[in-house]
Amino acid sequence: MKPVRILFVCLGNICRSPLAEGVLRALATRQGLASQILVDSAGTGGWHVGDPPDRRSIAVARRHGIDISGLRGRKVAKADFDSFDLILGMDSENVKTLRQIAPAGLDGKIALFLAYAEDRDRDVPDPYYDGEEAFERLYQMLEAGCSSLLARLDERAS
Numbered sequence: 001m002k003p004v005r006i007l008f009v010c011l012g013n014i015c016r017s018p019l020a021e022g023v024l025r026a027l028a029t030r031q032g033l034a035s036q037i038l039v040d041s042a043g044t045g046g047w048h049v050g051d052p053p054d055r056r057s058i059a060v061a062r063r064h065g066i067d068i069s070g071l072r073g074r075k076v077a078k079a080d081f082d083s084f085d086l087i088l089g090m091d092s093e094n095v096k097t098l099r100q101i102a103p104a105g106l107d108g109k110i111a112l113f114l115a116y117a118e119d120r121d122r123d124v125p126d127p128y129y130d131g132e133e134a135f136e137r138l139y140q141m142l143e144a145g146c147s148s149l150l151a152r153l154d155e156r157a158s
């Protein structure tokens, strides 16, 4: 079966979406589902293109046994709407921007991450201006969301 291609999108692609990418990949690997998903991340803004994730996201991932230090920031592109099956924005602002740039007919691939994963119309808040503790809360939110997302994808595949 072809893998489901998932793109996580936030504003800068250095805090939330690369952490979500690392968490989903790690959970899928641990559950033996690595061949069933393909995951990437991007930002709606271009300030951090080529940059590694924020050191606080790298650190919280590392504390949970996940290495995201090799990821590099990139900006979401029109071609992503062809290359991915699901484009999941971390917050409603990201979703709004994605809808503005989506080529005609492809905006059905866009959803708010936690709405898709957990049926909760809730943002993953931007932690950029917050302290270290916000990154642990971010991690917990992403881990719960990614775990639900995998279960949901499994449901839909069967």
Ligand code: 4NP
Residues within 6 Å of the ligand: 010, 011, 012, 013, 014, 015, 016, 017, 047, 126, 127, 128
């Ligand atoms: P992210 O957080 O969207 O979760 O990657 C941010 C990172 C950088 C900026 C904003 C949000 N920034 O303005 O540079």
